[in-house]
Amino acid sequence: MGSSRAAPAAGAPATxxxxxxxxxxxxxxxxxxxxxQARDASALAELYRAHRQRAFGLAYRVLGDAPAAEDxxxxxxxxxxxxxxxxxxxxxxxxxxxxxxxxxAVDLARRRAAERVHTHRTSxxxxxxxxxxxxxxxxxEAQAAFARVLDDPEGTRRRVAAALDRLPVEQRMVVELAYFxxxxxxxxxxxxxxxxxxxxxxxRLGLGHLRDALxxxxxxxxxxxxxxxxxxxxxxxxx
Amino acid sequence: xxxxxxxxxxxxxxxxxxxxDERAAIEDHLATCEHPERHEVDSLRxxxxxxxxxxxEREPSxxxxxxxxxxxxxxxxxxxxxxxxxxxxxxxxxLRWAGALVAGVVLMVAGFVAGALLFSGDDGSGEALVQxxxxxxxxxxxxxxxxESPVTVTLAGLGRLPEDxxxxxxAVRDDGWVTVGICNTDEDGWWEGDFDxxxxxxxxLAITIEPREGSPTPTGEVVLRSTGWERTAQ
Ligand SMILES: [Zn+2]
Numbered sequence: 209m210g211s212s213r214a215a216p217a218a219g220a221p222a223t224x225x226x227x228x229x230x231x232x233x234x235x236x237x238x239x240x241x242x243x244x245q246a247r248d249a250s251a252l253a254e255l256y257r258a259h260r261q262r263a264f265g266l267a268y269r270v271l272g273d274a275p276a277a278e279d280x281x282x283x284x285x286x287x288x289x290x291x292x293x294x295x296x297x298x299x300x301x302x303x304x305x306x307x308x309x310x311x312x313a314v315d316l317a318r319r320r321a322a323e324r325v326h327t328h329r330t331s332x333x334x335x336x337x338x339x340x341x342x343x344x345x346x347x348x349e350a351q352a353a354f355a356r357v358l359d360d361p362e363g364t365r366r367r368v369a370a371a372l373d374r375l376p377v378e379q380r381m382v383v384e385l386a387y388f389x390x391x392x393x394x395x396x397x398x399x400x401x402x403x404x405x406x407x408x409x410x411x412r413l414g415l416g417h418l419r420d421a422l423x424x425x426x427x428x429x430x431x432x433x434x435x436x437x438x439x440x441x442x443x444x445x446x447x
Numbered sequence: 448x449x450x451x452x453x454x455x456x457x458x459x460x461x462x463x464x465x466x467x468d469e470r471a472a473i474e475d476h477l478a479t480c481e482h483p484e485r486h487e488v489d490s491l492r493x494x495x496x497x498x499x500x501x502x503x504e505r506e507p508s509x510x511x512x513x514x515x516x517x518x519x520x521x522x523x524x525x526x527x528x529x530x531x532x533x534x535x536x537x538x539x540x541x542l543r544w545a546g547a548l549v550a551g552v553v554l555m556v557a558g559f560v561a562g563a564l565l566f567s568g569d570d571g572s573g574e575a576l577v578q579x580x581x582x583x584x585x586x587x588x589x590x591x592x593x594x595e596s597p598v599t600v601t602l603a604g605l606g607r608l609p610e611d612x613x614x615x616x617x618a619v620r621d622d623g624w625v626t627v628g629i630c631n632t633d634e635d636g637w638w639e640g641d642f643d644x645x646x647x648x649x650x651x652l653a654i655t656i657e658p659r660e661g662s663p664t665p666t667g668e669v670v671l672r673s674t675g676w677e678r679t680a681q
Contacts, residue, residue, distance in 0.1 A: 249519050256512055261504040264511075269502040278511045279583070285515055306499045307492065314463045346492065353489030357496045365500035372501075386464035387498050393459040394466070405455075412458040419494035 237301050244292040252289050259302050262361075263309040270313040270390050271320075280316050284309040291345045299351030302358045307346060310387075317390035357422065364422065371421030379414030382407055448472050450482040457484070461491035462498075518586060518603065578652060580673040584636075587616075587671050593648045597641035598627055605654075605670065607632045613659045614670065616642065619651040627652070629661045 243251035263284060267277035287308055288295070295304065357364055372380055382400075385391045391399065397407045448456075453476050459465050460473050477485050578589045584604035591598040600616060608614065608631050616627040628642030651674060656667035 249516060252519060253512070253516055256515060260507055260512070262499070262502075264507040265505040266499050266502040268505050274508070277505075278507050278514075281507060282511060282515050282518070286518065289519055303493075303496050306496050310495070310499060311463050349486075350489045350492055354493035354496050357493050358500070361500050364497050368494075368497040368501060383462065383498070386459065386462040387495060388502070391464060392466050393456070393464050396464070408455050408459060411462065411464065412455070415458040415461060415491050415494055418497060419490050422494055422497045 238297060241292070241295045241297065241301060244289065244295065247292075252285065255288070255301060255305070256285055259305045262302070263305050266306060267309055267313040269388055270310070271317055276316055276320065277313065280313040281309055283312045287312070287345065294345045296348035296351035298355060299348070300355040300358060303354045304345070304351060306358070307354070314390035318392075367421050368418060371418050374421075375414050375417055379410045379417070382410045383414040383418070386411060448476060450476075450480060450484075453477070453480075453482070454484050454487075457488045458491055461488060461495045463495075514584065518581070518584075576646060576648065578673055580652065580671050582671055585671055587652065587654060587673075589616075589646075589652055591646045594645050596643045596645050598644050598646050599639075599641050600628075600630075601639040602630070602632055602637065602654075604636050605632050605638075606636055607634055608656065611659050612656055612667075613661070614638075614654050615657040615661055615665070615667075617653045617655065617665060618644070618646060619653050619672070620647075620649075624653065624665055626661060626663075629657065629659070631659075 240251050240255060244255065260281065263281050264277055267280040267284075268274065271277045271280065284305060288301075288304065295301070372383070375383070382393075382396055385396045385399070386393065393407045393411060394404060396402075397404045400407070453473055456465055456469060456473060460470065465473065477488065576589075576591050576593055578587075580587045586601075586603045587605075588601040589598055590600075598616075602614065605614060613629040613631045615629040617624040618627050627644045627646075630638050630640060632638040651672065653665070653672040654670045655662075655665040656670060657665070
C-alpha cells in the first residue's frame with residue numbers, strides 16, 4: 209500500500225521464503241485484525257492476552273505505578289478497538305499495541321505531572337480514550353515500516369541494548385529521558401540545562417544510531433543524510 | 448513550521464517527546480508536504496519500538512482484562528434494552544457502601560473529563576448520533592437520532608447512589624443546561640434506558656448528582672461531561 213518496504217528487518221528469521229510471503233504468525237495476525245474490524249470482542253481478548261505483559265511492562269516503566277499503567281494499557285487496547293478500521297493489513301498488531309500504549313503512558317505521565325504542579329490531588333486523572341484517539345494510530349505506511357521490529361523481540365532487545373551501550377552517554381541520556389521518562393525535548397533541555405537545539409540534535413543522532421543498528425528500513429528514497437552515520441559528536445555541539 | 452524545523456523534531460516525535468501542539472503540527476505537515484525526509488520518521492518510530500523491548504514484561508492484574516472487555520461489551524457492543532427513567536434505590540443496608548462510592552466518584556471528578564467519540568450518519572435532521580464519554584472506570588454512551596426522541600443512554604462504572612439522589616443527564620447548550628432525564632445505577636454501577644428527549648446535533652452531554660426529583664439547573668458536581676457530538680462520514 210504505497211509502502212516501499214523491501215528489505216527484511218534485521219532479526220527476521222532467515223528462511224527460504226520470498227521476503228513478502230507472510231509467516232504463519234502474520235497470517236494469524238491478519239485474521240485477528242479482520243475479526244477486530246468485524247467488532248468481534250473475543251478477538252480483542254486474544255489480542256490483549258498476547259500483548260498485555262509487554263504493553264503493561266512498558267507503561268509501568270514510564271509511569272512507575274501499576275494503576276496508572278493499567279489505565280494506559282486499557283486505553284491503548286480500547287483505542288485499537290475503536291479505531292480497528294485503521295489497522296493496516298501489512299502492519300503488526302504487536303508493534304501497534306506498543307506504539308499506542310507508549311503514547312498513552314506518556315500522555316498520562318505528563319498529565320499527572322501537570323496536576324502535581326497545580327493541585328494536591330495524587331490520583332491520576334485519566335480522561336479515557338477520548339478526542340485524540342484517532343491520531344494515536346499511525347498511518348498505514350508507518351505501520352508497515354515497523355511491522356517486523358517485534359518479529360524477534362529477543363533479537364531486537366539484544367541489538368537495541370548493545371546499540372544503546374555504544375551511544376555517547378549524552379545521546380543515550382536524552383533518548384532514555386524521552387522514551388522512558390516521557391519528557392518532551394523541552395523538558396529535557398530544562399532538566400539538563402542544555403540549549404533546546406542541542407537536545408533535539410542529540411535525540412536525532414541517538415535514535416538514528418539505534419535505527420541503524422536495527423536496520424528498520426532506512427527508506428530507499430535517496431537516503432537523506434541525517435548525520436547519524438557520521439560521528440555525531442562534533443556536529444551536535446554547534447547546535 | 449518549516450520543513451527544516453519539522454525535520455529537527457522527527458526523532459523527538461518518534462519518541463513521543465513532543466508536546467501536543469508540535470505533534471499536531473508535525474502530523475499535519477507530514478500529511479501534506481512531500482519534503483524529502485518525510486519517510487525518515489517511519490524508520491525512527493520503528494527504532495522507538497525497538498526501545499520498548501528493553502522494558503521488562505510485567506503481568507497486569509487479572510481485573511484489567513475484565514475491565515477492558517466489560518467496557519467494550521457494554522459500551523459498544525450491547526444494544527441497550529429500553530428501560531425506565533428511574534430505577535428505585537435498594538434496601539437501606541447498602542447505603543453506606545453507596546455513599547462511599549459517591550465520594551469516590553466525586554473525588555475522581557475534579558480534573559474532568561472526556562470527549563465525544565463515535566458518530567455516524569449524513570448531515571441534516573434524522574442524523575444518527577452516538578457519543579461515548581469515559582473517565583476512569585466511568586462511562587456513558589448515548590445514542591439518538593437528531594431532533595427525535597428518545598435518547599438511549601448506557602451508564603457503566605458509576606456507583607449506585609442513595610435513594611434520595613440520582614444521576615441527572617443534561618444537554619449542554621450555549622444558552623444553558625437542559626434536563627434530559629434522571630436515573631440511578633444498579634449495584635454493578637450499570638444503567639441503561641431511554642429518555643424522552645430530542646437531542647440536537649450540537650448538544651454536549653453532562654451528568655451531575657442531584658436530588659431524586661431532579662433540579663432545574665445543575666447544583667451537584669459534574670461527574671462526566673462530553674465536549675459535544677462529532678460526526679464523520681461512515
Ligand atoms: Zn515539509
